[in-house]
Amino acid sequence: xxxxxxxxxxxxxKLYTGEIHINYAAGPNNGPPLVLIPGQTIxxxxxxxxxxxxxxxxxxxxxxxxxxxxxxxxxxxYSFETIGEDMAAFLEKxxxxxxxxxGNSSGGLIALWLAANRPEYIQGIILxxxxxxxAEWPRIKDEHVYQVLADLVEVIExxxxxxxxxxxxxxxxxxxxxxxGSSKTKRFPGWLTRMIxxxxxxxxxxxKRGNISSPYLPxxxxxxxxxxxxxxxxxxxxxxxxxxxxxxxxxxxxxxxxCPAVLLHASxxxxxxxxxxxxxxxxxxxxxxxxxxxxxxxxxDSPHVIHTAKPDVFVQEIEQFTKAVLNQS
Numbered sequence: 220x221x222x223x224x225x226x227x228x229x230x231x232x233k234l235y236t237g238e239i240h241i242n243y244a245a246g247p248n249n250g251p252p253l254v255l256i257p258g259q260t261i262x263x264x265x266x267x268x269x270x271x272x273x274x275x276x277x278x279x280x281x282x283x284x285x286x287x288x289x290x291x292x293x294x295x296x297y298s299f300e301t302i303g304e305d306m307a308a309f310l311e312k313x314x315x316x317x318x319x320x321x322g323n324s325s326g327g328l329i330a331l332w333l334a335a336n337r338p339e340y341i342q343g344i345i346l347x348x349x350x351x352x353x354a355e356w357p358r359i360k361d362e363h364v365y366q367v368l369a370d371l372v373e374v375i376e377x378x379x380x381x382x383x384x385x386x387x388x389x390x391x392x393x394x395x396x397x398x399x400g401s402s403k404t405k406r407f408p409g410w411l412t413r414m415i416x417x418x419x420x421x422x423x424x425x426x427k428r429g430n431i432s433s434p435y436l437p438x439x440x441x442x443x444x445x446x447x448x449x450x451x452x453x454x455x456x457x458x459x460x461x462x463x464x465x466x467x468x469x470x471x472x473x474x475x476x477x478c479p480a481v482l483l484h485a486s487x488x489x490x491x492x493x494x495x496x497x498x499x500x501x502x503x504x505x506x507x508x509x510x511x512x513x514x515x516x517x518x519x520d521s522p523h524v525i526h527t528a529k530p531d532v533f534v535q536e537i538e539q540f541t542k543a544v545l546n547q548s
Contacts, residue, residue, distance in 0.1 A: 229270060229279075233289075236308035242289035243282040243313065246274035251342065251541065252314045253277035256306070258324025258524065259454065260371070260446045262288030268530040276538060280314060282306070284326070286454035297457040300466025303332040310340040319541050321345035323524055324498060328354070332467050334476035343479035343544045345537055346514075348523050350498040351473070351507045356464045363397060363493035368455040370394045375452035378419055387416040397490040404492075415440065419447065473510035479547075480514040481540045482507065483533075485521045498523060515540065 229244045244263050253273060257265050263281035273279050283290035285305055286297055293301075306329055310318060319342050322330035327349025334344050350364065359365050370393060377390040391412035395404040407415075414436070422431050431448050432441040457463040484504055487497025499507070508514055517536060519525050526533040 229274070229281075231289075232313075234309060234313045236305055236312070238308075239285055239291040239293060239305065241282060241285070241291075241305060241309055241313075243280055243309070244270075245313075246270060246277075246279040248278040249274060250277045251545065252316060252318035253279050253537070253541070254306075254310070254314060254318050254320045255279065255281040256284065256320065256322035256326030256329050257281075257287070258322075258326050259284075259368075259458075260287070260450045261524075262445075262449060264288070265524070266526060269526050269534055272530075272534045273537065277319070277541075280309075280318075282309060284329070286451040288449050292451040292453075294451060294453040297451075297454050298463055298465035299328065299332055302329055303336060303466060306333055307337045307340065310337070314340075317342045319343050319345065319537075319544075321347060321537060322349065323347040323526060324349060325354070327351075328467060328469075331469075331472050331476060334478050334480070335472040336475075338476075338478060341478045343481075343541065344476070345540060346480060346482045347525055347533070348483060348485040348498040348519075351469050352503045353495055353499055354458075355469055356461050359458070362495045363490065363497075364495075365459065366395075366493060368458050371446070372452050372456045372459060375447055375450070375455075378423075378447060379452070381423060384413060384416040384420055387419065388412040391415060395493075397493045397496050399488045399490075399496070402491055411440070415444065418444070422448075469507075470510060473507055476511055477513070479540075479544045480511060481536065482514050482516050483525055483536060484516065484518050485523050485525055486519075 229246045231244045234241045234243065255266050257263060262283050266281045270279060284302060286292050317340055320330040320333055327346040330344045330346060334341050353362050354364060374390045377387050391407055392409060395406055397404050418431060418433055431444045484499060485497065487495060487500055490496050508516055519532060522528045
């Protein structure tokens with residue numbers, strides 16, 4: 220146990236699944252269990268804005284997926300099958316009773332895997348803007364997320380090679396961000412990538428590991444620094460080379476998931492160069508709902524990570540959904 224966290228009495232702990240150690244935070248037991256599974260590249264701490272309000276009505280658990288944060292990294296061994304078994308072991312050994320599962324992005328796909336394959340552990344699932352169908356092989360290669368992951372792998376591997384500041388700065392400058400309604404893209408300015416590279420190299424020369432942040436940098440840049448230093452690049456590489464997809468067919472999993480579900484769909488757009496910028500388009504949603512007819516659909520005007528962009532809305536949606544499920548039990 221790492222001790223108390225500042226968020227309303229949460230404790231950070233470790234669980235050995237029988238294969239790896241999973242890091243997680245657990246709050247006070249104030250209601251039914253609610254497990255929060257973050258999206259790719261981010262740790263459980265990404266949920267800090269919603270932990271306290273959710274802990275008033277739930278026994279909240281927030282996890283680090285393998286390859287993230289303080290959970291074990293397993294280079295060469297990332298797939299939905301292995302990650303799903305991690306989470307099943309976590310539910311059996313740490314939660315110990317059927318739970319509501321809320322997953323953002325790829326965390327939503329993990330929640331779907333659990334609903335399809337371990338229904339005995341599930342009371343209901345909250346799918347927070349999961350990339351249904353868009354993150355399946357080979358379609359993913361045509362969408363924006365694929366380029367994001369490929370760029371991320373290049374940056375982290377350049378960083379880990381311990382080269383000069385210039386090489387890392389140049390890798391960061393390759394990252395393009397599409398603009399809605401325009402063929403143009405945004406890139407980090409050279410002065411900023413050089414500053415980021417210097418901070419990272421200074422940190423590395425001191426022999427330090429783990430999260431880096433700077434009070435002189437914007438919040439989003441500090442979030443990038445956190446990703447670069449607390450995330451196994453092989454997890455992203457598994458999406459780029461196809462390893463991750465083992466064990467999860469979206470259509471099959473949606474068909475086999477019979478538990479109560481709610482799908483929170485964030486904003487998206489299409490770009491002429493990058494394809495889908497977002498998790499799902501409207502056709503993806505239509506197909507998903509046809510396969511899982513018990514699923515409630517909610518369109519949220521929000522960026523992809525709803526629980527940080529609109530935490531009050533996220534908490535409200537979870538409370539409404541879980542209350543309805545429990546009243547029907």
